[in-house]
Amino acid sequence: MKAQLPQHKSHYKYFIFIFFLFIFLSTPNYSKALTKPVNSGFVSGIWYSQTPFFADETIRIYSAIQNESGFDITGSIRFYDNDNIIGESNFSSISGHLIEEWVDWAVTEGEHKIKVEIINPVKSSPDSAPEAITLLSSISETATHYADIDTDGDRVGNTDDDDDDNDGLTDEREIELGLNPLKKDTDNDGKDDSEQTEQQELIENKINSDTQTSDNDENKKTDNKETTIVDKATNIIKNISGTLEKGVNSATQKIILSLERKVNDLEDISDNKDTSNNKKKSFLKNFLSIMLSLLIWLFENKFVLYSSIFIILIIIWRILRIFKRR
Numbered sequence: 001m002k003a004q005l006p007q008h009k010s011h012y013k014y015f016i017f018i019f020f021l022f023i024f025l026s027t028p029n030y031s032k033a034l035t036k037p038v039n040s041g042f043v044s045g046i047w048y049s050q051t052p053f054f055a056d057e058t059i060r061i062y063s064a065i066q067n068e069s070g071f072d073i074t075g076s077i078r079f080y081d082n083d084n085i086i087g088e089s090n091f092s093s094i095s096g097h098l099i100e101e102w103v104d105w106a107v108t109e110g111e112h113k114i115k116v117e118i119i120n121p122v123k124s125s126p127d128s129a130p131e132a133i134t135l136l137s138s139i140s141e142t143a144t145h146y147a148d149i150d151t152d153g154d155r156v157g158n159t160d161d162d163d164d165d166n167d168g169l170t171d172e173r174e175i176e177l178g179l180n181p182l183k184k185d186t187d188n189d190g191k192d193d194s195e196q197t198e199q200q201e202l203i204e205n206k207i208n209s210d211t212q213t214s215d216n217d218e219n220k221k222t223d224n225k226e227t228t229i230v231d232k233a234t235n236i237i238k239n240i241s242g243t244l245e246k247g248v249n250s251a252t253q254k255i256i257l258s259l260e261r262k263v264n265d266l267e268d269i270s271d272n273k274d275t276s277n278n279k280k281k282s283f284l285k286n287f288l289s290i291m292l293s294l295l296i297w298l299f300e301n302k303f304v305l306y307s308s309i310f311i312i313l314i315i316i317w318r319i320l321r322i323f324k325r326r
């Protein structure tokens with residue numbers, strides 16, 4: 001009968017196995033073989049060949065890798081714009097050194113989130129096979145930029161530029177005038193908008209000036225015309241007055257002559273002795289005299305004078321008549 005080992009001896013086998021396993025796991029080579037993250041990551045983030053950058057420009061984006069891993073690393077570095085790959089290039093990084101990498105990028109208008117990532121890093125050693133590793137920090141921080149349009153290339157984006165096309169007219173003024181604020185020569189006639197607008201304004205000012213001068217001349221002409229009309233009217237009135245005066249004078253003279261004739265007639269009547277007929281004729285003469293006096297009054301401003309003369313003549317005529325009767 002085979003004697004059995006004591007139970008506590010079988011437990012020793014487990015302790016020995018665990019001890020050697022611990023020793024094995026504690027060796028450095030094995031820990032590396034488990035791809036422990038390597039702290040060789042990015043140092044200076046991301047920078048650009050120029051800032052600010054604008055749409056339609058091609059710029060260069062840079063990044064740097066500081067290798068503090070204790071061994072050389074090879075791999076690729078990939079650049080992203082809004083998660084779209086801009087470009088990728090291979091790198092070889094010496095332990096303890098910093099290397100710079102870049103990619104060229106055609107900028108478009110809008111917001112851009114730029115980041116850089118290290119792809120497929122491999123530990124490189126002259127006495128061992130290449131070994132894939134994991135970097136502690138393989139992706140850079142994301143840098144956000146807004147790329148504006150700079151139509152006139154003066155390094156001031158249209159958002160901040162008062163004169164986007166640099167033609168001398170502000171965007172606001174161009175919109176007011178119906179011109180294109182993004183084009184120096186809106187109508188393609190070879191003259192910049194400002195030059196053309198300046199000329200147009202000069203022309204308009206000249207036209208306004210000429211119109212005003214013309215208006216002044218017209219006013220002067222109108223004044224002259226009015227003056228001429230007034231003069232003419234005055235002359236006509238004067239002529240009429242003169243004519244009237246002459247007419248009145250003439251009429252007065254005629255009346256005087258007529259009255260003289262009447263006096264003569266009355267002398268004849270007084271010789272005739274026919275009392276009733278004399279009275280009728282006398283009344284008729286008086287009536288005619290009054291009518292004539294009224295006519296004179298109607299036509300003559302100096303009617304008082306003429307009326308006075310007429311009255312004096314009548315009085316004379318009456319006196320003469322009295323003397324005749326005697």
Ligand SMILES: [Ca+2]
Binds near residue numbers: 150152154156
């Ligand atoms: Ca500009």
Ligand SMILES: [Ca+2]
Binds near residue numbers: 163169171174
């Ligand atoms: Ca302008």
Ligand SMILES: [Ca+2]
Binds near residue numbers: 174
């Ligand atoms: Ca313009």
Ligand SMILES: [Ca+2]
Binds near residue numbers: 185186187189192
């Ligand atoms: Ca033009």
